[in-house]
Amino acid sequence: MTNKIKVLIVDDHPLILEGLKNLLTNDENINLIHLCKDAIETMEAIKKEVPEVALLDINLPDINGITLCEKIKHEFPSIQVIALTTFSQRSYINKMVEAGASGYLLKNAEKSEIISTIKEVNNGGICIRLRPETKRQYSESPNDINLTPREKEVLQYIAEGLTNNEIAKKLFVSVLTVNSHRKNLLRKFDVKNTALLIKKAASSGMV
Structure with a gap:
């Protein structure tokens, strides 16, 4: 069996902490090591x-x-x-991602969503989970980057971890075409590498 993921939770509401503790304590994937109510307690616990x-x-x-x-x-x-x-507002999501967060969950998320998000970010992924109506509002902002339908397809496959060769086979196009789309995505999102591309796209609700 794989090692459990060490998890810390910070919330100043005792009922929330207790609820999350009950939700996660017995999960086979999670080792809940700290429950903290503020930043000072958090940093002491981490040390x-x-x-x-x-x-x-x-x-x-x-x-x-x-x-x-x-x-x-x-x-x-x-x-x-x-x-x-x-908080589901765009400003909070962007600020948390800019601060270094790899995931964003609302407190009404299901246990399965919380567990899968923990596992995904622990594996190096980016995971922004919102209510469908919130995500729709979030992703349809006029400030969003305009992508062609094919660029959106390529972006989704990149987010899923597919290589250029694998994407080319999926879309029945050449590897050079996929590489061109990837370069266009990096330019449109104003980023230098794939990791930043996925992170920025996730923070915009586009993947």
Whole structure:
């Protein structure tokens, strides 16, 4: 059996912490090592035992979750951070991603969504999960990057981890064509590599 993922949760509401504890404690994938109510307690806990994934509320009593995310990623870059919050506004999602978060969940998420997000970010992925209506509103903003239908297909396959050769076979086009689409995506998103492309696309609700 694979090793359990060490998880830390930060929320200043005791009922939320207790609920998440009950939800995750007995899961075969999760080792819940810290439950914290604020940033100070969080940083002290991390120094005692470093988690692999941290779930942060944005609204905390001392500093907000965005600032805490920046602090965690600066001092412990190996920790993958997930926002677990009631805020679904674009501004909060963008700020958390810019601060270094790899995931974004709303507090009404199902247990299966929480578990799969923890596993995905622990494996180096990016996971933004919103309500369907929220994601639609979020992704249809006029500020979004305009992509052609084929670029959207290529972007989705890139996010799924497919190589240029695999994408070419899926779309029945040449590898050179796929490479051209990939370069156009990097240019349109104004990023230098695939990891940043996926992260920016995820933060825009486009994958």
